[in-house]
Amino acid sequence: MRKKVLLLSALLLWEASPLGAAMQKASFLPQWSPQAQFAGYYVAYEKGLYRKNGIDLTILQGGSNQPPHDYLEGRKADFVSAWLAAAIQKRSQGVKLVNIGQVVQRSALMLVAKKSSNIRTPRDMQGKKVGLWEGDFQIQPKAFFKKYNLRVNVIPQSFSVNLFLRGGVDVASAMWYNEYHTILNAGINPDELSTFFFHESGLNFPEDGIYTLETTFRQNPSLATAFVRASLEGWQYAFAHPDEALTIVLAYISRARIPANRMHQKWMLARMKDIISPPNRAAPPGVLQPSDYARVAHELRESGLINKIPDYHSFFVRWDSHAEK
Amino acid sequence: MLRNRGIAFKLILFFTLSSGLILLLIFGFNYRFSRLLFEKKMADDAENLVHAKVNRIESSLLAVQKVPDTLASLLENSPYRKEELLPLLRALVNNNPDIYGAAIAFEPSGVDGKSPPFAPYFFKQQGELKYADLGKASYRYDHWDWYQLPKEINHSAWSEPYYDDGGGNILMATYSVPFYRMSGSNRQFAGIVTADINLDWLQEVVSSIKVLETGYGFLISKNGTFLTHPLRELIMNETLFGIAEARNDARLREIGRKMIRGESGFVPFRSIVSQEPCWMYYMPVPANGWTLAVLFPQNEFTADIARLSRMIIILGIAGLLLLSIAVAFIARSITNPLAAMAQASKAIATGNLDVELPACASNDEVGKLAEAFRYMKESLKEYITQLTETTASKERIESELKIAHDIQVSILPKIFPPFPDRPEFDIYAVIEPAREVGGDFYDFFFIDDKNFCFVIGDVSGKGVPAALFMAVTKTLIKATAQRGIDPGEILTNVNRELSQGNDSCMFATIFCGMLNTETGALSFANGGHNSPLIVRRDKEPEFLAGTGGLVVGAMEDAAYATQTVPLEPDESLFLYTDGVTEAMDARGEFYSDERLNQQVAQHRGNPIRQIIEGIMENIASFSRGALQSDDITIMMIQFKKNEERTASGITDVRA
Structure with a gap:
C-alpha cells in the first residue's frame, strides 16, 4: 500500500x-x-x-x-x-x-602499525618495512617520510592487508574507511594499533x-x-x-x-x-x-x-x- | 494477617511452601547436576569430533606441504637450469591429486640482479593440466601475498584463501616456501615455491559435520574470515569479528581473537544460522592456524533435560496439590471438632451444661481432647449439682447457726444496767465470739435480796457443741445457785452433774462469785478459770490470789472451795476469759496478763463500762491484722458506797 x-x-x-x-x-x-x-x-x-x-x-x-x-x-x-x-x-x-x-x-589515507612492533610515533618507523600502494598513494607517505627524515624499507603493498596482519611489514597503508576496518575485523583491536593520519601531519590531500x-x-x-x-x-x-x-x-x-x-x-x-x-x-x-x-x-x-x-x-x-x- | 487465619490455612500454607521449597531445591540440584553432566559429555563429544576433523584437515595440508618443501630444498642445495625444472614441476602437479597447481617464482631481480621475471606455473583446469609463466603477463607476481609473505617473514606460509582468478570460482589457498642461493657467504633470497590447493574438499569435510538438528561446523582463516559456513554468503566475505561487530558483542570478539591466536576452547555462542544459543568447540589446524569450530545447539542438547524437568515440575505441582488436599483434610479433621468444642465451651461458659458435644470417632489427640472435654463437662455437671446441694445445706447450717447465735445471745443477759434500782453495785459485761456461736459465757442474778451471784466461764471447744454445753452449764449453775449455797458448793454440784454421762468429754472453766450487796463481801469459787483482777481504790490492780481448782466437768468427784474477799466501796472485780490474754497480734505475740493488768490500772477510776470498752478497743488495736482465734469475754462488777446507795435510792445513775 x-x-x-x-x-x-x-x-x-x-x-x-x-x-x-x-x-x-x-x-x-x-x-x-x-x-x-x-x-x-x-x-x-x-x-x-x-x-x-x-x-x-x-x-x-x-x-x-x-x-x-x-x-x-x-x-x-x-x-x-x-x-x-x-x-x-x-x-x-x-x-x-x-x-x-x-x-x-579530508584525506582518508593513513599509515597503520602494530604497537607490538614498537611503533608509536613517526620516528619509530625509521628503518622499518612499510607497505605502500603504487602511484598516487605514495605521494603523501613519501612527503611524510621526508618531513620526519625517515629512511624506510618500502614494500609494495597489494590489495590485501594480509602481509601486515601476518607481520610481513611493520607499517601498512590503509584507507580509513576501508583497510583500517578490515584490519579491525581481522581481530586486531584499535588500542593495539598506532595510526598516522596524513591530514593530521599537514598533508591533507x-x-x-x-x-x-x-x-x-x-x-x-x-x-x-x-x-x-x-x-x-x-x-x-x-x-x-x-x-x-x-x-x-x-x-x-x-x-x-x-x-x-x-x-x-x-x-x-x-x-x-x-x-x-x-x-x-x-x-x-x-x-x-x-x-x-x-x-x-x-x-x-x-x-x-x-x-x-x-x-x-x-x-x-x-x-x-x-x-x- | 496470618495470625487471624485458621489452622487449616496455616498448615496448608506451611506444608505447601516448605514442600515446594524442598522440591524446588531438589529440582534445582537435579537440573544443575544433569546439565553439568550433559555439558561435560557434550564437551567431550565436541572435543573428539573436532579433533578428528582437524586431524583430517591437518594431514591433508601436511601432505601438500611436503611437495614445495622438498622442491625448495632441492632448489637450494643443487645446481639446476631453469628449463630443467619444468618437467619436474609438471610431474609434481600431475602426480599429486591434492595439488591444484604449483609454481616456482624466481625473485624478479634474481640472484645476479638482471634476471627477468620468471615463474613457471602448472595448474589443473577442468581436468586438464595447463602451463603459464606468471612472469610474462602484467601479473606482477612479486606483489602478491603468496609471494611477499614468505619472502618478508623468511618462512614458509599458507596464504589467506582467495578465489582463483582463472575463473573456476574455486576457493584456493597457496602454500609458499622461500628458497635461497648462496652468494658468496650471503644466503640470498632467490624465489618462492608454491603449491595451490582447492579448498572445495574442505567444504565437504566441514559440512559433513552435523550435530543434532541445527548444529554445524565452520572453518575460519587466520584473519577470522569464514572459509566454510552453511551460510554461503559469509564465505570469504565476513569475519567472525564482523559478526561480533554486527552483534555488538565484545565477548565474541574476544573469543575470535583467541581462535586466531591458535587457542582452543568450549564457549557459549549464538548460532549465526538459527540465532539459537549453542556451545561452540573450537580448535586450530596446526599447519596453518585456521580454526575449526563446531556448534552444539544447547536447546536440542538439553531438550531431554528440559523434558525431564518439565515432567518433574508437573509431578511436583501435582504432588503439592495432593499434599495440600491431604493437609486440608487432616486440618479439617482437627479443626472441625475443635471449632465445635469451642462453640460448645462457649455454651458451657454461659451455664448450659446440657449442650451436645461433637462426636469424635478418632482416638488421636483430638479424640482424647474431646473425651476429656466430655469428662470435664460431666464432672462439672456433677460438681455443680453437688455444689448446689452443699450450698443449700451450708445455707441451712448457716441459718441454724444464726438461730443458735441468737439463742446464745438471748440466754446471756445483755441489758445494762441490768438492775437500775440497785445502785449499791454496778455490773457490765461484753462478749465477742470468735465464731457465730462461742464457748464463752457469763451470767448474773440475785439469789435473794442482797446476795448477787455472777459467773464467767469458758467451755472447751467451739461452735454449736460448745454453745450447747455452755447453755447446759449456765442453766445448771443458775438452777444450783437458787438453792442458796455458796459458790464452792455450786461448782461442786454443777461439776458432778456435768461429769455424769459426759461422753463427749467436754469441760468448762468457771469462775463463780457472790457479792453481798450490803457489806461488799465477796465469796467466790474458781473452776480452773483465769484469775480475775481485783481493782482496789488505793492500790494497783492485782490478780486475785488463791484461786485455781479443776476445770468443771472433767472429774466427777472434784470439790471446789469457797473463798472470801471484802470489797470496799468503789472497788471492783475484773473478770475475763483466756480469749483476752491469749489474743495475738500480727506477729503471734500474746496480749498477756501483764498488758491486761497495766491497761486496767490505766483505766482505773473510770466507770466500769468505759474501762471495759477502753480495754476492748485496746485489744482490737493490739490484734489488728490477726484473726481472732477465741471468744473474748470481759465482765466487771463494782461495789458502790453506802451513802450513794442511800442517796441515789432507786434512781439509775447510768445513762
Missing part, C-alpha cells in the same frame, strides 16, 4: 516537474567498484534526485579495469569521480579536465572529487552544476538516512556480483561522512579550498610528478557560484 502511494507521488512529482520535459542525458563513472565510498551518487539516483534536477543519469560500473580518466578522455563518461592528486597531474599533462565539485574534504571535461562543462554548465547539486543532496540524504543508504549501496554491490559486507559498508559510510563534512571544517560542501589545492599541487611538484602547477581557477569551477549566474 505504502509502496503504491510512494509510486503515485513519484509519478505526480514527475508530472509536476518543470524539468520533466527537458530531461538531459548524462553518465557518471565512480573510480572504483560499488561501495559506500560512492553512496551519495547511488542514493541520489535511487531517490530520484538527479531526475529532480533534470538529469537522466546513467551510473557506469567502476573498477580496476575502468580508469576514470580514460573514460573521461574517451568521452565514455560525462562525469567521473577521481582523486585530486591524479586529476592535477592529468591537467598538468594537458588533459583539459575541470573539478566541478570537491566532495571529500582532499581525495574524491567530481570531474568533467572543460568542453563538456562549457557546452552545458547547468547540467554540470545540477549534477553536483544532486550528488551533494544525495550525500546529505545518505548521511541523514544511513540504513536506507546502506540498503541501496548493498543492492548495487550485489548487482555487481561482488560480495557485500553490511558492517564494512556501514563503517565506510560513517567514515565518508567524517571526511566529506569534517566536524571542524566550515568550508561549504563541494568546494575545493585554494589552500588544499596549493598544498597538493606543491607536493606533486616537489615529488617531480608535475612541472608546473595548473591555475586554480582554470582547474576548479565553483558549482554553487556558477549556478547562481
Whole structure:
C-alpha cells in the first residue's frame, strides 16, 4: 500500500516537474567498484534526485579495469569521480579536465602499525618495512617520510592487508574507511594499533572529487552544476538516512556480483561522512579550498610528478557560484 | 494477617511452601547436576569430533606441504637450469591429486640482479593440466601475498584463501616456501615455491559435520574470515569479528581473537544460522592456524533435560496439590471438632451444661481432647449439682447457726444496767465470739435480796457443741445457785452433774462469785478459770490470789472451795476469759496478763463500762491484722458506797 502511494507521488512529482520535459542525458563513472565510498551518487539516483534536477543519469560500473580518466578522455563518461592528486597531474599533462565539485574534504589515507612492533610515533618507523600502494598513494607517505627524515624499507603493498596482519611489514597503508576496518575485523583491536593520519601531519590531500571535461562543462554548465547539486543532496540524504543508504549501496554491490559486507559498508559510510563534512571544517560542501589545492599541487611538484602547477581557477569551477549566474 | 487465619490455612500454607521449597531445591540440584553432566559429555563429544576433523584437515595440508618443501630444498642445495625444472614441476602437479597447481617464482631481480621475471606455473583446469609463466603477463607476481609473505617473514606460509582468478570460482589457498642461493657467504633470497590447493574438499569435510538438528561446523582463516559456513554468503566475505561487530558483542570478539591466536576452547555462542544459543568447540589446524569450530545447539542438547524437568515440575505441582488436599483434610479433621468444642465451651461458659458435644470417632489427640472435654463437662455437671446441694445445706447450717447465735445471745443477759434500782453495785459485761456461736459465757442474778451471784466461764471447744454445753452449764449453775449455797458448793454440784454421762468429754472453766450487796463481801469459787483482777481504790490492780481448782466437768468427784474477799466501796472485780490474754497480734505475740493488768490500772477510776470498752478497743488495736482465734469475754462488777446507795435510792445513775 505504502509502496503504491510512494509510486503515485513519484509519478505526480514527475508530472509536476518543470524539468520533466527537458530531461538531459548524462553518465557518471565512480573510480572504483560499488561501495559506500560512492553512496551519495547511488542514493541520489535511487531517490530520484538527479531526475529532480533534470538529469537522466546513467551510473557506469567502476573498477580496476575502468580508469576514470580514460573514460573521461574517451568521452565514455560525462562525469567521473577521481582523486585530486591524479586529476592535477592529468591537467598538468594537458588533459583539459575541470573539478566541478570537491566532495571529500579530508584525506582518508593513513599509515597503520602494530604497537607490538614498537611503533608509536613517526620516528619509530625509521628503518622499518612499510607497505605502500603504487602511484598516487605514495605521494603523501613519501612527503611524510621526508618531513620526519625517515629512511624506510618500502614494500609494495597489494590489495590485501594480509602481509601486515601476518607481520610481513611493520607499517601498512590503509584507507580509513576501508583497510583500517578490515584490519579491525581481522581481530586486531584499535588500542593495539598506532595510526598516522596524513591530514593530521599537514598533508591533507582532499581525495574524491567530481570531474568533467572543460568542453563538456562549457557546452552545458547547468547540467554540470545540477549534477553536483544532486550528488551533494544525495550525500546529505545518505548521511541523514544511513540504513536506507546502506540498503541501496548493498543492492548495487550485489548487482555487481561482488560480495557485500553490511558492517564494512556501514563503517565506510560513517567514515565518508567524517571526511566529506569534517566536524571542524566550515568550508561549504563541494568546494575545493585554494589552500588544499596549493598544498597538493606543491607536493606533486616537489615529488617531480608535475612541472608546473595548473591555475586554480582554470582547474576548479565553483558549482554553487556558477549556478547562481 | 496470618495470625487471624485458621489452622487449616496455616498448615496448608506451611506444608505447601516448605514442600515446594524442598522440591524446588531438589529440582534445582537435579537440573544443575544433569546439565553439568550433559555439558561435560557434550564437551567431550565436541572435543573428539573436532579433533578428528582437524586431524583430517591437518594431514591433508601436511601432505601438500611436503611437495614445495622438498622442491625448495632441492632448489637450494643443487645446481639446476631453469628449463630443467619444468618437467619436474609438471610431474609434481600431475602426480599429486591434492595439488591444484604449483609454481616456482624466481625473485624478479634474481640472484645476479638482471634476471627477468620468471615463474613457471602448472595448474589443473577442468581436468586438464595447463602451463603459464606468471612472469610474462602484467601479473606482477612479486606483489602478491603468496609471494611477499614468505619472502618478508623468511618462512614458509599458507596464504589467506582467495578465489582463483582463472575463473573456476574455486576457493584456493597457496602454500609458499622461500628458497635461497648462496652468494658468496650471503644466503640470498632467490624465489618462492608454491603449491595451490582447492579448498572445495574442505567444504565437504566441514559440512559433513552435523550435530543434532541445527548444529554445524565452520572453518575460519587466520584473519577470522569464514572459509566454510552453511551460510554461503559469509564465505570469504565476513569475519567472525564482523559478526561480533554486527552483534555488538565484545565477548565474541574476544573469543575470535583467541581462535586466531591458535587457542582452543568450549564457549557459549549464538548460532549465526538459527540465532539459537549453542556451545561452540573450537580448535586450530596446526599447519596453518585456521580454526575449526563446531556448534552444539544447547536447546536440542538439553531438550531431554528440559523434558525431564518439565515432567518433574508437573509431578511436583501435582504432588503439592495432593499434599495440600491431604493437609486440608487432616486440618479439617482437627479443626472441625475443635471449632465445635469451642462453640460448645462457649455454651458451657454461659451455664448450659446440657449442650451436645461433637462426636469424635478418632482416638488421636483430638479424640482424647474431646473425651476429656466430655469428662470435664460431666464432672462439672456433677460438681455443680453437688455444689448446689452443699450450698443449700451450708445455707441451712448457716441459718441454724444464726438461730443458735441468737439463742446464745438471748440466754446471756445483755441489758445494762441490768438492775437500775440497785445502785449499791454496778455490773457490765461484753462478749465477742470468735465464731457465730462461742464457748464463752457469763451470767448474773440475785439469789435473794442482797446476795448477787455472777459467773464467767469458758467451755472447751467451739461452735454449736460448745454453745450447747455452755447453755447446759449456765442453766445448771443458775438452777444450783437458787438453792442458796455458796459458790464452792455450786461448782461442786454443777461439776458432778456435768461429769455424769459426759461422753463427749467436754469441760468448762468457771469462775463463780457472790457479792453481798450490803457489806461488799465477796465469796467466790474458781473452776480452773483465769484469775480475775481485783481493782482496789488505793492500790494497783492485782490478780486475785488463791484461786485455781479443776476445770468443771472433767472429774466427777472434784470439790471446789469457797473463798472470801471484802470489797470496799468503789472497788471492783475484773473478770475475763483466756480469749483476752491469749489474743495475738500480727506477729503471734500474746496480749498477756501483764498488758491486761497495766491497761486496767490505766483505766482505773473510770466507770466500769468505759474501762471495759477502753480495754476492748485496746485489744482490737493490739490484734489488728490477726484473726481472732477465741471468744473474748470481759465482765466487771463494782461495789458502790453506802451513802450513794442511800442517796441515789432507786434512781439509775447510768445513762
